Amino acid sequence: MRSAVKIPLVVTEQQAAILDGQSKIANWLYNKLLEIANGLRRQYRGSQDKEVGRTLYTERGLRDLIPDLKEHHPFLKTVYSSPLKNVALRLSLAIRSYQDGKHGKRKKPVNWPRFRAWKRSWFSLQYDEAWKGYDLAGHTLTLSLGKDAAGKQLKLSVALSEALPAWVNREHIRQCRIVKEGHLYCVVFTVERKLPGGKPLQRVVALDPNHKNFAYAVGTDGKATEIQNPYFLKSLDKRIARLKSKRDRCKKKAKKITRQDGSTFWLPSRRWLYLNARLQDVYRKRRDQTKVYLYTVANRLYHDYDAVGIGDYVPHGGGITKKMRRSMNNQSLNRRFKHVLSWVALRSGKAYLEWEEGGSTRTCHDCTYTVIEGIPPEVRAWDCPNCSRSHIRDENAARNGLTRTLKALGVPCSGRREVSSRRVWRFNGLGLTSGVR
Numbered sequence: 001m002r003s004a005v006k007i008p009l010v011v012t013e014q015q016a017a018i019l020d021g022q023s024k025i026a027n028w029l030y031n032k033l034l035e036i037a038n039g040l041r042r043q044y045r046g047s048q049d050k051e052v053g054r055t056l057y058t059e060r061g062l063r064d065l066i067p068d069l070k071e072h073h074p075f076l077k078t079v080y081s082s083p084l085k086n087v088a089l090r091l092s093l094a095i096r097s098y099q100d101g102k103h104g105k106r107k108k109p110v111n112w113p114r115f116r117a118w119k120r121s122w123f124s125l126q127y128d129e130a131w132k133g134y135d136l137a138g139h140t141l142t143l144s145l146g147k148d149a150a151g152k153q154l155k156l157s158v159a160l161s162e163a164l165p166a167w168v169n170r171e172h173i174r175q176c177r178i179v180k181e182g183h184l185y186c187v188v189f190t191v192e193r194k195l196p197g198g199k200p201l202q203r204v205v206a207l208d209p210n211h212k213n214f215a216y217a218v219g220t221d222g223k224a225t226e227i228q229n230p231y232f233l234k235s236l237d238k239r240i241a242r243l244k245s246k247r248d249r250c251k252k253k254a255k256k257i258t259r260q261d262g263s264t265f266w267l268p269s270r271r272w273l274y275l276n277a278r279l280q281d282v283y284r285k286r287r288d289q290t291k292v293y294l295y296t297v298a299n300r301l302y303h304d305y306d307a308v309g310i311g312d313y314v315p316h317g318g319g320i321t322k323k324m325r326r327s328m329n330n331q332s333l334n335r336r337f338k339h340v341l342s343w344v345a346l347r348s349g350k351a352y353l354e355w356e357e358g359g360s361t362r363t364c365h366d367c368t369y370t371v372i373e374g375i376p377p378e379v380r381a382w383d384c385p386n387c388s389r390s391h392i393r394d395e396n397a398a399r400n401g402l403t404r405t406l407k408a409l410g411v412p413c414s415g416r417r418e419v420s421s422r423r424v425w426r427f428n429g430l431g432l433t434s435g436v437r
């Protein structure tokens, strides 16, 4: 099984500047190669020259241009060979994806690659061979950079903020990538290992997020779990709504102030400022409590299972009524939950994916009959018109989700997924309590 481990780095200002410099050069190379590729593309359209086509459209065509570029732009030599090589491979892959899309080999067509702005996204540094160009001793990661003008190998040592997780051995590590997220530099190790017993991904669970509860889960262990919404959301949202309307009523009392230079601004009343501060407090509380909730659920899921698949559907639309607004709250909760899940998966060396939700509710899991007109949201249980089996709405969807998750994971799947027991998870502020449905 292939997974990844992400660990934040502790870098000094000087080390950050070096990493930024390497990333900038990689970004420059990407844009340079794209400029060349754009030229080749025009040329190829005119001439259909095979040599041009080979450079432009094969996996390693652009990579072969690097040695020549290094001669003309010696600063490229200050970056280690594999990150440079990976810049070219990345661009070639993007071009090939574009080609595949054009020829209908992909579900969705993709655009021809575009120039990248380094300021907008930090170009990651990829060392794609096991222990080539990087080494780890305790908490110290040493990266090989390029060579200086005298041909001397440059290196950079940075500290990991924490040790590798216990399940990762040195021989499991295949690749190493340096990324920057916000202000944080991280190393991502790609890890490949066999799970005990040689059977990968034995315990898999699929989640169907919906409006009625937070999510409904069905696992290969036959357990169906209704994961309830956090209890505190409703009351906090009510408080937020109340404070907001009170605060906004004070808007009228704002005073228009004219500065000495003649420009004007609105000075809110003291009551507005007071209510706004209270409101921000409640928002903060909501954020903090939600975070605890999401991590608690994610940790529990990855404690019980090796892989989690979650439905990809995100309902959208304007919120006019209270009920709609509430379900929209659920939406952003959902997005955050996906983030948290993928992060916990990364940290624990387990798998995360999203399964395509289209039609999962209206399709009978047992006989695959599809109710064409769909099943209205208020119908919580239904009988299949074809095979007459009874379904709990969300459970049927989650069972379909489990089949799709297993398929996406490439796990051999034996048709129907039975549910042998049902339970409810409730969050009590500290942990999850499990109850009977």
Ligand SMILES: [Zn+2]
Pocket (backbone or CB within 6 Å): 364, 365, 366, 367, 368, 369, 384, 385, 386, 387, 388, 389
């Ligand atoms: Zn049926």
